[in-house]
Amino acid sequence: MQTKTKWSPGPGAKVLGVALTNNDGWVVSAAGPAFGICPDCGRRTRNRHGWSNRSLQDLPVQGKTVTVKLRLSRWRCAHQKCERQTFTDRLPTIASPYARRTRRVSEIVGLLGHSAGGRPGERLMRRLGMPVSDDTILRQLKRDAARAHRDATIRVVGIDDWSWRRSWRYGTMIVDLERRSVVDILEDRSVASVARWLEQHPSVEIVSRDRCGLYAQAAREGAPQARQVADRFHL
Template identity: 40%
Template sequence: METALHLLPDCPGLTLNSPYFDASQQEVHLHIEINDIGSPCPRCQINSRALHSHYVRQVKDLPWGEWTVHLSITAHKYRCRMPDCPQQVFCQRLPIMVAPWARRTLRLAEGQRQLGLALGGAAGARLAVKQRTSVSRSTLLRLVRSVPCPIFTTPRVLDIDDWAMRKRQRYGTILVDLETRRPVALLADRKATTLHVWLEAHPGVEIVTRDRYKAFADGVSGGAPQAQQVLDRFHLMQNLTGALEKVFGQSRMALETVLVPEGATPLPVAPLLAVHDLSCNPVMPLTAALLVPPGLPTISSKTRRQRRIERYEQIKAWHAQGWTIRVGRSARSLVSLGLIAAASVGRSRPMRFQNSRAEPGNLTLTKRI
């Protein structure tokens, strides 16, 4: 009995009565009584000894090895004798052992909270089953949310960026202290007013790094006008890369003309399309001169149509000479792209029609009709 009492949370004034061990479920049931008479009112903090009734609280504690521990705590209810106190009846509290209205001890709740912080909801719930402290993932996440936010000083160098609550649907703003490389705050949206309010509530920011999003620029200008705004290297390189790709894509033909020496044979763009003769089996890859480079918004529709017609006539002439088309896609896709005529598409093998399982029954029904 004394050994079991030492395994309980350190709370004086408790009496352990009749422990029960359930070997089939590997559970330990401990009945505990509170020896102290009287308790302070939670509203007016005046101690009262006017007994009203008693009740039994069912609380779960840390396991003893492979055994789950259940505590049945017999507590008392008291009447508050202060006439102006709104609390007429209150329950006896054990602030060192268990929180009010809680179904688990403080030390068990702290262990589950650390489990949720380390692994999250679903993974933490699976590990909790192995540790004999079964808990749902929703409870783990609720315990994680109950952790108070750490107190931080206003960063001198602040980085502002967006983060996705749901990709392409909902975005927020993340603020990071670049000197400590730790997140400072998460804002619910990317509006300039939200950032403006946060910067006004936390004065002292000297340098702000951000991307080229206009709302961030407006928020920093309004909330911290004294701060120096800096565009970070990542977004500068990203914007430069996008701009260069767009310019090079629009001037691809000019670049090919400059890069390919005069008189040299242009390299094939990709071995996507080739023709071959069945007799001698030579391979003739289509070069860049026969393929329209994709994504050229500066080329007019008339020029693209003329090139498509020339390409179609060239392939049609090869087909008339007995050449066949070898391509990484079906012949009907070439028809849809306009590369070959629909009349020149033949079936490589006849279509096979398989009889269904209901065919014998259909014949019988036909005879009866």
């Protein structure tokens, strides 16, 4: 029982079994809670309407991938005055609604993508037993960036290359230098896309970029109001 608890992807998921397969690594079968709590009226129900299954990539074990097959319930709200008829277990501490990996794996994807870039991040994640594609890394970075900067006014940006899909292809990373965090990842490295991004963010007052002409040109076109400085890392 103790061992099974350790395989759990998080609170609310009860582990039913663990098996090591030849092709898919560890497969953990788990089920959601034995009762539901209606998101509208807050009452408990044990009136099950059906099942739904989710497959989530979780942290590796012994260098092998772990896939959690999570069986969730669809419940019927029994309260007469409640307008909601059915709802599904959510378990937000384990994974976001449509995610294909657990939150704790998504966090690592974001951290590695941020520091290593797309292709090296993909290689490293594979070695660590958490294979993800570079597209997934890019999407995760964009999601994290959008969440962190939903209401922020961006004044000072740093623009730099970001190695994406195969080492010969580069994207562009845009960093809020005041908050020291990534605001966006663009899929290519072109004057047009960087200029467009800058046009959409008229609050930018200072653009820090490398000494190559591409980002300088983009800043001239997209943010003529901004002052340009050459990034000290590129001097």
